[in-house]
Amino acid sequence: GQQVMQIPQYQHVQEGEDFTTYCNSSTTLSNIQWYKQRPGGHPVFLIQLVKSGEVKKQKRLTFQFGEAKKNSSLHITATQTTDVGTYFCAGPGSGGSNYKLTFGKGTLLTVNP
Amino acid sequence: NAGVMQNPRHLVRRRGQEARLRCSPMKGHSHVYWYRQLPEEGLKFMVYLQKENIIDESGMPKERFSAEFPKEGPSILRIQQVVRGDSAAYFCASSPSTGSPTFGSGTRLTVV
Numbered sequence: 001g002q003q004v005m006q007i008p009q010y011q012h013v014q015e016g017e018d019f020t021t022y023c024n025s026s027t028t029l030s031n032i033q034w035y036k037q038r039p040g041g042h043p044v045f046l047i048q049l050v051k052s053g054e055v056k057k058q059k060r061l062t063f064q065f066g067e068a069k070k071n072s073s074l075h076i077t078a079t080q081t082t083d084v085g086t087y088f089c090a091g092p093g094s095g096g097s098n099y100k101l102t103f104g105k106g107t108l109l110t111v112n113p
Numbered sequence: 114n115a116g117v118m119q120n121p122r123h124l125v126r127r128r129g130q131e132a133r134l135r136c137s138p139m140k141g142h143s144h145v146y147w148y149r150q151l152p153e154e155g156l157k158f159m160v161y162l163q164k165e166n167i168i169d170e171s172g173m174p175k176e177r178f179s180a181e182f183p184k185e186g187p188s189i190l191r192i193q194q195v196v197r198g199d200s201a202a203y204f205c206a207s208s209p210s211t212g213s214p215t216f217g218s219g220t221r222l223t224v225v
Contacts, residue, residue, distance in 0.1 A: 004155075033213055042204055042216045043156065088155055098212060099146050100169060103155030 002027050004091050006104035014112050019076040021107035023089035030092055032065055032072045033101065038085040046074075081111050115140070117207050117217035118187075125223045126195045134190040134220045138207030145188045146214055147180060150202040162188060195224045 003026040013019055023032065031050045035043040047056055049065035049072060056063045062075045076083055086106040093100030118137040126132050138145050143163055148156040158172040162182035173180065177195075182188040192199055202221050206214030 006155075035216075042218050045213050045215065048213055090155075093158065097169075099144065099161050099208070099214065100158045100172070101148075101156070101214075103157070105153070105155045 002091065002093065002102050004089060004102050004104040006089060006107055008107055009105065010108045010110075012110045012112065013079050015081060016078050019079050019083070019109055021074050021087050021089075021109075023072045023074075023104055025070045025091050027091075028069050030069075031098075032069075033090045034063060034072075034074055035088045035090060035103075036085050037088065037106070041085070043088060076109075079109070079111050081113050084109060084111050117142075117205055117215055119205050119217035119220050121220060122218060123221045123223070125225060127225055128196055129194050132192040132195050132199070132222055132224075134192075134203050134205075134222070135187045136190070136205030136207075136217060137187040138205075139215055142207035142209050142215075144208045144210065144214075145182050146206045146208075147188075147190050148204045148206065148216075150204060150219075152201075156204060159190075192222075195222075197224050200224045 005024045007022050033048045034046040037043045047063050052069050053067045054065040060077045064073045086108045088103050088106040090101040090103045092098045120135050145162045147159040150156045160173050160180045161169040165184050177193045179191045200223050202219045204216050204219045206216045208214045
């Protein structure tokens, strides 16, 4: 079945440093979604990328979808303590069903103030 | 404008008891999904329901687990005869159609 891999599993940075998490799918994706989950919280939708090579920005966050639509990345510039949490990528399930998301295991980001 | 409401937030059950998890979708959302998250894992799809219908339950364990979304009232995820391995966070999500779901705060189930 479809697999979504994320690296690294953990990342600890000093406040102000940059952070990147990478996501790779075993199959081509029709779209990819990113979520953030604070410790003890629930996943919060960040963005969806649809087009090959698409790049989207949200303030200090930059999301990229690979040309082959099998990988994606999330880059945070100048991290802040409020960025702490686990970042998940998720792809639609078999047949492109958007409800049956396949999540990566996530990258836990911790930020030292 | 309440989001997806789940209760209880925390639930402790002894092995062999039943666990009932409730979820009220966002207003106007007719699609409900349940996901399970084991410690330090990503979320795993369990079931997709619309009112009075189970659309896709391919992620549900074959035994002890059931879900419903009645015409009136919240969606219920029911786990019978819980075992320690059922300890997890269970998230409900909803959407107005099969778009990106909005997640509730989850129910953390601990089986002792």
